[in-house]
Amino acid sequence: MQAPDHFRYCILPHDPFLEDVFYVPYWRFRGMHFLCKTSGIDNGLVDKTFLAIENSGLPSSLGLRAQSLKLKFARPGDKTHFLKPTRPFDPSLAAARNTVEYELVRSPETRILRISEDDYDIVPDVRLEIKEERIYHETFLADTVSLIYAPFYVRSEKVYDGVTNDITGALPGAVLDADTVNDDWHVSFLPTLCPNCGWDTISGRDSCIVFCTKCARAWRVTERALVPAEFARMISKVPEGSSDLYLPFWRISVSMTSVKLDSYADFIRFTNIPRVLQPAWENRPFYLWFPAFKTAPSPFLRIAKQFTIANPEEMDDVLPHASVVPVNMPLDDAFDSAKTIIADLTLRKKTFFPTLQDITIEIRESFLVLVPFTDSNNELIQPDMNFSLFKNSIRLGQNI
Numbered sequence: 001m002q003a004p005d006h007f008r009y010c011i012l013p014h015d016p017f018l019e020d021v022f023y024v025p026y027w028r029f030r031g032m033h034f035l036c037k038t039s040g041i042d043n044g045l046v047d048k049t050f051l052a053i054e055n056s057g058l059p060s061s062l063g064l065r066a067q068s069l070k071l072k073f074a075r076p077g078d079k080t081h082f083l084k085p086t087r088p089f090d091p092s093l094a095a096a097r098n099t100v101e102y103e104l105v106r107s108p109e110t111r112i113l114r115i116s117e118d119d120y121d122i123v124p125d126v127r128l129e130i131k132e133e134r135i136y137h138e139t140f141l142a143d144t145v146s147l148i149y150a151p152f153y154v155r156s157e158k159v160y161d162g163v164t165n166d167i168t169g170a171l172p173g174a175v176l177d178a179d180t181v182n183d184d185w186h187v188s189f190l191p192t193l194c195p196n197c198g199w200d201t202i203s204g205r206d207s208c209i210v211f212c213t214k215c216a217r218a219w220r221v222t223e224r225a226l227v228p229a230e231f232a233r234m235i236s237k238v239p240e241g242s243s244d245l246y247l248p249f250w251r252i253s254v255s256m257t258s259v260k261l262d263s264y265a266d267f268i269r270f271t272n273i274p275r276v277l278q279p280a281w282e283n284r285p286f287y288l289w290f291p292a293f294k295t296a297p298s299p300f301l302r303i304a305k306q307f308t309i310a311n312p313e314e315m316d317d318v319l320p321h322a323s324v325v326p327v328n329m330p331l332d333d334a335f336d337s338a339k340t341i342i343a344d345l346t347l348r349k350k351t352f353f354p355t356l357q358d359i360t361i362e363i364r365e366s367f368l369v370l371v372p373f374t375d376s377n378n379e380l381i382q383p384d385m386n387f388s389l390f391k392n393s394i395r396l397g398q399n400i
């Protein structure tokens with residue numbers, strides 16, 4: 001299911017029979033969030049709403065409503081008025097405010113005090129220090145923008161909130177005189193049948209690559225059609241047929257200003273990871289690995305780091321018969337985290353972080369790789385890399 005710009009939802013008024021409802025647009029921005037800061041890498045989820053019309057006494061955000069109330073697809077109808085957004089979405093609203101913060105840190109210590117000619121006492125004291133916390137780099141990942149319409153109505157010259165029935169600070173003209181939308185908001189449907197053989201492809205709700213097991217092909221989902229996509233399968237010591245599940249990854253070779261990352265040896269030298277450099281690594285190509293499936297931010301970073309360090313090499317092009325976790329982290333989205341992952345990998349953080357904002361990094365070549373995992377209680381195990389992952393983190397990722 002696709003929308004030409006963004007999906008539009010609405011919150012229903014408390015009274016389902018309420019007439020002359022004015023739906024006020026709010027931008028909703030959600031996604032994963034990474035910050036490279038003096039103290040290390042922070043991650044989290046962002047879910048914020050911003051009033052999409054000029055501020056006129058209406059609440060500037062929806063607070064927790066977008067998460068806690070049921071949302072329906074918005075459809076213009078009789079006796080409802082959908083106000084036209086007059087403020088474009090501004091991504092900087094969601095960004096961290098200050099790039100430098102100072103914090104006064106009090107650390108207890110003791111002091112020696114001379115109390116007489118030849119007597120000393122030890123007294124407790126507090127040392128004050130200013131700690132600088134600088135944000136060097138900020139990234140949003142798998143971020144989406146949608147519009148949420150919230151209901152308001154006018155009675156006796158006052159504007160009421162249609163959910164709580166509270167009076168707002170807005171003047172009636174703010175909603176009565178506002179431009180309304182009368183476009184046809186269409187949502188289009190793209191059939192997920194294999195363009196080659198007509199068989200049903202295997203796909204998830206938000207897949208960006210789908211697979212046909214009948215003719216063993218992969219297809220990339222675009223706005224109008226499915227187009228051929230390439231993939232590879234990691235060759236593993238897991239015997240053929242005994243893998244329970246494959247997870248998709250983006251394997252990307254990059255070019256980066258200021259740092260040469262062509263070979264695996266370059267990577268070890270740059271990050272200073274404690275490994276003994278082997279001569280063969282000078283010719284072993286280096287790739288960044290990113291999950292091509294959604295997970296919570298912290299496992300996303302951990303998986304990307306460990307796969308990048310492991311850099312598995314042996315591949316073939318066989319489409320596995322086991323199930324594949326839906327590819328719902330598009331290449332460009334995953335790649336947005338490249339600087340964060342490199343920053344997290346390097347042990348030279350102090351010198352590297354300040355250079356982050358001047359660095360540009362580009363994709364040289366990318367590939368989708370399916371990696372076999374085996375199922376063990378609550379975990380998925382990748383025995384070749386000695387890597388495990390809680391099944392929960394994939395399930396949680398589906399709601400991002």
Ligand SMILES: [Zn+2]
Nearest residue numbers: 194197212215
């Ligand atoms: Zn097919």
